[in-house]
Amino acid sequence: MVYGVIIVVTVFVVLAVARYYPTSSSNLPADTSVVTAAQIELPEEAVSISVEDMRQEIQDFNNQFIANYPNAAAPHKIAAEFAQQTYRYEEAQSHWQTALQLDPQSIDAQTGLASVAIEEGRPQDAVDRLEKLLPSHPANLQLSIELARGLQQTGKLDQAAQVSLEALKWFPYDGRLLQTAAEIELQRGELSSAKALCERGIEQHPANGSLHFILSNVDRRLGNVELADQHLKISKDLRPEGKPGASEFEANYERSLRKLVALTLAQAAEFTLDQGDAKQATKIALRAAEINPTSGIVYSTLSKVLYRQERFADAYQAQRRLIEIEPDNPLNFINLSKLAFLAGDAPGGKKALLIAYQRMPNSPIVVTALAAFFLEEGNFEKARQLAEKSIELKPTVQAYEILSVVYANLGDPRRQAEADRQIEQLMKSSPLGDEPALK
Numbered sequence: 084m085v086y087g088v089i090i091v092v093t094v095f096v097v098l099a100v101a102r103y104y105p106t107s108s109s110n111l112p113a114d115t116s117v118v119t120a121a122q123i124e125l126p127e128e129a130v131s132i133s134v135e136d137m138r139q140e141i142q143d144f145n146n147q148f149i150a151n152y153p154n155a156a157a158p159h160k161i162a163a164e165f166a167q168q169t170y171r172y173e174e175a176q177s178h179w180q181t182a183l184q185l186d187p188q189s190i191d192a193q194t195g196l197a198s199v200a201i202e203e204g205r206p207q208d209a210v211d212r213l214e215k216l217l218p219s220h221p222a223n224l225q226l227s228i229e230l231a232r233g234l235q236q237t238g239k240l241d242q243a244a245q246v247s248l249e250a251l252k253w254f255p256y257d258g259r260l261l262q263t264a265a266e267i268e269l270q271r272g273e274l275s276s277a278k279a280l281c282e283r284g285i286e287q288h289p290a291n292g293s294l295h296f297i298l299s300n301v302d303r304r305l306g307n308v309e310l311a312d313q314h315l316k317i318s319k320d321l322r323p324e325g326k327p328g329a330s331e332f333e334a335n336y337e338r339s340l341r342k343l344v345a346l347t348l349a350q351a352a353e354f355t356l357d358q359g360d361a362k363q364a365t366k367i368a369l370r371a372a373e374i375n376p377t378s379g380i381v382y383s384t385l386s387k388v389l390y391r392q393e394r395f396a397d398a399y400q401a402q403r404r405l406i407e408i409e410p411d412n413p414l415n416f417i418n419l420s421k422l423a424f425l426a427g428d429a430p431g432g433k434k435a436l437l438i439a440y441q442r443m444p445n446s447p448i449v450v451t452a453l454a455a456f457f458l459e460e461g462n463f464e465k466a467r468q469l470a471e472k473s474i475e476l477k478p479t480v481q482a483y484e485i486l487s488v489v490y491a492n493l494g495d496p497r498r499q500a501e502a503d504r505q506i507e508q509l510m511k512s513s514p515l516g517d518e519p520a521l522k
């Protein structure tokens with residue numbers, strides 16, 4: 084999830100609407116060009132640290148993190164995921180069990196225990212644990228993936244396919260889900276379906292070596308030998324752990340460990356922020372960036388941590404680094420545009436917003452934000468066109484607010500009244516105009 088996408092529209096709309104139609108609902112700071120006195124310094128390269136010291140550091144961190152929040156399930160969840168990713172399944176299971184004791188309603192803990200069972204060769208245990216939970220949690224991604232894997236490994240391929248394909252209705256572009264579904268379809272002999280799933284996944288996740296590997300097997304069985312060889316080569320290039328050589332193995336192991344440690348720290352930073360300790364959250368997120376300065380997740384988290392402290396210039400800097408790492412994710416440009424305006428860089432905000440619109444011309448969030456920008460500029464006709472386009476895509480309070488202000492300034496009270504009526508109706512059904520809540 085990309086944080087802030089949800090409220091970027093609100094930020095633009097409040098700024099734009101307030102200029103022409105003052106409202107008391109704005110909770111923006113009085114000065115949106117806030118610049119932190121001592122700007123944050125982002126690492127240019129990874130900190131030098133041995134594998135042994137890195138493992139010890141994260142182990143000590145997790146132990147202290149759990150001690151700091153003894154009644155919270157989240158620190159055990161974070162520690163469990165790290166232990167599981169480093170193949171310490173007994174330790175992972177212990178943390179998941181503690182997390183479940185602390186939060187008996189935790190689906191994450193149930194799914195984590197099921198995942199450990201699968202890795203330890205007990206897929207039926209995973210199925211027994213998750214099968215009864217799916218009907219009440221059909222949109223839980225991890226639950227669906229682990230249940231499908233469990234069913235697959237117990238030989239119930241038709242049921243596994245049903246679970247994974249149903250989950251794709253909720254998460255049509257998730258890489259791991261597409262990979263799981265494609266594997267199952269390949270095993271069922273549904274080659275056309277498996278090929279389509281792989282191609283969809285590769286389109287969204289071109290660096291997923293597993294998808295290329297599955298597609299190479301599919302193409303080979305379909306007789307497309309040349310294509311199969313191409314995808315096999317790509318999969319090997321993307322999965323360097325398969326290459327021989329001790330030094331290469333050690334280098335790849337260190338890179339993998341850095342990614343896992345940084346991810347663990349980023350998750351801990353977000354939890355710490357939610358507990359109200361922004362200073363400590365910033366410290367943790369910065370350490371994650373030092374460990375792995377090429378992680379998009381780390382800079383997304385750091386940007387969020389800084390934004391929540393109203394350190395807009397620093398958050399903007401972190402978001403710009405994220406753009407360097409993930410230049411092909413248009414949602415990153417939406418957040419960049421919001422932070423640019425808040426940090427006082429209006430030209431940078433406009434540029435980022437136009438890039439987002441170029442790449443996502445049918446996104447209601449992007450279209451509405453751009454409409455608000457043109458409203459702020461006083462370009463009422465362009466604002467009207469974009470607001471109407473956004474409403475065609477998805478009616479929202481924010482888009483109708485823009486229309487209301489546009490018509491007020493164009494001297495069209497009838498259309499303004501109609502826009503206000505639509506706002507009232509949408510507010511009755513959802514206070515946020517059918518926008519999801521900020522996480």
